[in-house]
Amino acid sequence: MSEAYVKRTDTDKGITTIEFFHPKHNSLPSDVLGDLAETITKAGEDASVNVIILRSGGDRTFCAGASFDELINIDDFETGKKFFSGFANVINACRKCPKLIIGRVQGKAVGGGVGVASAVDYCFATTFASIKLSELNVGIGPFVVGPAVERKVGLSAMSQLTINADEFKSAEWAQEKGLFAEVFDDAEAMDNAVEKLADYLADTNPEARAELKKVFWEGCENWDKLLAKRAEQSGKLVLSEFTKKALAKYK
Structure with missing residues (x-):
């Protein structure tokens, strides 16, 4: 797989799977974010859909968050x-979708990826x-995804993740805090549970x-207004001299 995509698969039973993919660790540029929000919204409006499974492609990283290629070029x-409104739109699409959404997280989730899982x-x-x-x-913060993460794990756990931004927390930690309902040793066992x-x-x-x-x-x-305001916060900070220097390291 070398091209980014968002695809939807339906079954006769009304189980719809929405899968996103990007060759750079399932990062999320604007076009993928837009397609993902639109696909979730349309599935929610479809009377034939009973339940939605949200997943990413590949067998490693679930989602690396914001596309650094795109962040670097914001001027x-x-x-x-x-x-940043792209992330707000995905979160709000999940929130407003009248269908229950099951998440499938096979690997690491970073930044916006944690927001999607939340x-x-x-x-x-x-x-x-x-x-x-x-x-x-x-040089920025998880302003847009923060409300979704806080809703799932609480302010204390969200602030720990935000402040200790260079450290991964284990899947077991995420389960203990309420982000993950169940954690499995491998993808096959997880997929059986999802199904x-x-x-x-x-x-x-x-x-x-x-x-x-x-x-729920x-x-x-x-959140329409709240996440729009948060997108403005991030939109300002990404232009700061500190952030520009920090992002330059990833060129």
Whole structure:
């Protein structure tokens, strides 16, 4: 696999799998973020869909977060705001989607990747799925994904990830804090669990599932405005001299 993509696969039972991929460790440039948000939204609007599985391609990194190639080339506020709004749109697409979303995390999740894992409703992982909020390393912070991460693991754990930005936390730590529901020794065992839960949910009352989704996300109704404001914070910081110097190391 050498080309980035977002693809959707449907089954007769109403189980829809949405998969994203990027050759650079499943990083997320603007076009992939846009396609991902749109695909989630359309699946949520599709009456034939009962449950959604969100996953990434490949067998190593789940998601490396923001595309450094794109970050390095941001040179004005509007471009920066638009880029970080891409993550806001994916998180809000998951939040507003009336279908329950199962996450499948096969490997490391960094920055925005932790945000994606936090935005699903039930998340499985392997023991290789360590997590890190690395934004402070390049002079910004996890402003956009922060609310989603905090909602799942609490302010204390989110602040630990944010402040100790150079250290990975284990999948077991993430499970203990509530990000991952279950952690498996390998992808095969995880996939069996994903399939089992998806099959079960597809047979439950769709009205009950939709109402539960609303309950799970109560208190987040202001996130359209909140995450837009957070995207502005990141859009300003990415232009700072500190951040420009930090990103230059990755050229």
